[in-house]
Amino acid sequence: MSDKQVFQDEYFTVLVDERRGIVRTIRSSAPFTSLEELEGIFTRLGESLDALGRSRYGLLADLRAGPGRNDPEFEAIMEQRHRPRWIGGFRRVGVLVRSTVGVMQIQRHARSDGVERMISKDEDELLKYLTQGG
Template sequence: MIELETPYHVVETDGSGHILIMRRTPRDYPDTWMMEQDLEAVIATLDEIGRDRKKLLVDLREGPRRNDPQFEDTMRRFRPRLFRGFRGAAIIVKTAVGALQVKRHLREDGAGAEVFHDEAEALEYLRGQSVRGEAPPVSLAPRRPQALESHRSDRISSLPTGSLLRPSQEPPRRPSEVGEPPRRPSEVGDPPRRPSEVGEAPRTDRPSSAPAPATRPSRH
């Protein structure tokens, strides 16, 4: 069903109503002003139909090839507004050179769209029947490297080694290192040790060297 027809674009919906098709005609824009007016009309039609839970198919096979700076700059400003809000997008081109140009634009915009040469294959892809699976949501945000996990590991690796020890892994400290006076064995309940336990020779009782007292003979 045709929703909009201009000298430069035709906007229609497929039979299910879930895919919007934007076809470029062979007619070239005479200037960038006319180009802007035409693209504004296309964007207004897409907004009126609604983009939520829908997918977009862009057919560029009949469109004239343009790569002059003014044309490139105008399309760069309008592309995000054309693709925003759709759950998936596919673009059909005629030549390999055209595919390279469109892929370059997609990389610059950060848009998640696939490029095809056949309309049936593109529609199959958007309907989720392609072997490549469901069409990815269109994202126009610049892609940034994912290094969140590396930040956490960097912070952990930068800590001193001692801070990673559990209490049970800390080396025992001497009393002098923690400001406590050394304790004597009697203060900690150690029993007294015998000389043989500390390496001293045992002492033996020696006979006294003093002379024994003289005994007097008994008188009868």
């Protein structure tokens, strides 16, 4: 694997594959303990992604290990502040999920935040999408 780790904390690992032009954010299974802590978590993640130069890369957001959470307060703060900080500015975005329920939840996010992305349980399909021109 030609991925280079550029960031890691309790919640996210960021890997870069320069050859394919893909940044991979991998969500850990650690639950967020409070809404207040999200600010720091997504600031650190966002800064690490900014440092790479987002527009040069496709983003693969691997959410398979992440605990599901869809309470309204969490959803609202993610949509308004943190998801754009995470996925904004990349050439293309692919989201890797574990289940059909995950696909449906991310489709709902895409409708509400307007960021185009491919959502799949198939990593190869997403990698193909992220490395296509366009």
